[in-house]
Amino acid sequence: MKVLVIGGTRFLGRHLVAALLARHHEVTLFNRGRTAPGLFDAVEEIHGDREQHLDRLAGRRWDAVIDTCGYLPRVVRSACEALHGAVERYVFVSSISVYARFDAAQIDEDAPLATLDDPTVEDVAAHYGALKAACEREVQAAFGANALLVRPGLIVGPFDPTGRFTYWPQRLAAGGEVLAPGQPGDPVQFIDVRDLAEWIVRALTRGPGGAYNATGPATPLHFGAFVAGGIKALAADPPPTVTWCGERFLLDHGVKPWTEMPLWVPAAEHGIHQVSIQRALDTGLAFRPLAATVTDTLAWVRSAHYAAPADAYANVGLSAAREAELLAAWHAQSAL
């Protein structure tokens, strides 16, 4: 297939392109040429800003487009208009954040979506999920049954610019006493970027369209098993010890869920770690072992390719000093 990728050079995109090339698809990249120009040998690059230079795609045809960097419905609508008649299928990388609520388990693709009170708002940081849902509607309106809406959960693995999952292999490898959040039985979901890329590429060629939650693993994973699995995979000698600090304690000490304490959300939002992935499983979504994701992520951190999280993600994870302070407070409280 001839595939246009809008984006393609930071995280998910670079793994998507690798998966496309591995299956001998012909890839064209459209991006600004800022993030990683020339990343792939023998891949055509058209450089331009999707907000200004869509005319650079005029007169061309592809079997499909994969759009990894659509955040605003206005911008996605422009791409749909520019590519209507030029591509058969539009794959839009959305997010499970499109759902209106996470107060229940097994949210499936038909659950209510987040909406914008003001449809003109474009503050992505404040309205990420509702804006992604609005982007989906643009793609659906333009491409109907040929719109494939991919709703990933937390995407993890090598080249993740956000540092959230990466915190855990780094922290477990560093050893000592590790602060773990909540209860060992709390749910957790994420997907290795390479498994997601592989599934998207297969879904692209198989059709039909529709919306798909895409996270993992196949059977429920608990935080305790995640941490224990990470420790086992990294095989540090001596292994770290793990102290579970309860939700009330963390909230009382101002620990910020998800970012300061990566992957942790309070129990009221556990639904975000329990979404239904049955529809994607039925179409072949498959997962590598947790150990591979953990060790490959740490190998990337220790490689020359690693770039520490920056900008909005610069402060992801507990600092060593903050963790030590919290653990001391936890033990002092437990001793009372």
Ligand SMILES: NC(=O)c1ccc[n+]([C@@H]2O[C@H](COP(=O)([O-])OP(=O)(O)OC[C@H]3O[C@@H](n4cnc5c(N)ncnc54)[C@H](OP(=O)(O)O)[C@@H]3O)[C@@H](O)[C@H]2O)c1
């Ligand atoms: N990370 C997660 O856990 C997570 C979870 C759920 C969903 N998602 C979604 O997954 C997607 C993953 O994004 P990614 O960053 O990994 O994708 P990516 O395709 O690897 O990187 C983003 C690409 O977009 C290009 N780009 C950015 N702004 C552009 C513009 N104005 N015009 C043209 N090209 C532009 C960048 O290149 P240049 O800078 O060179 O232009 C880069 O190639 C996002 O849609 C995100 O919402 C992520």
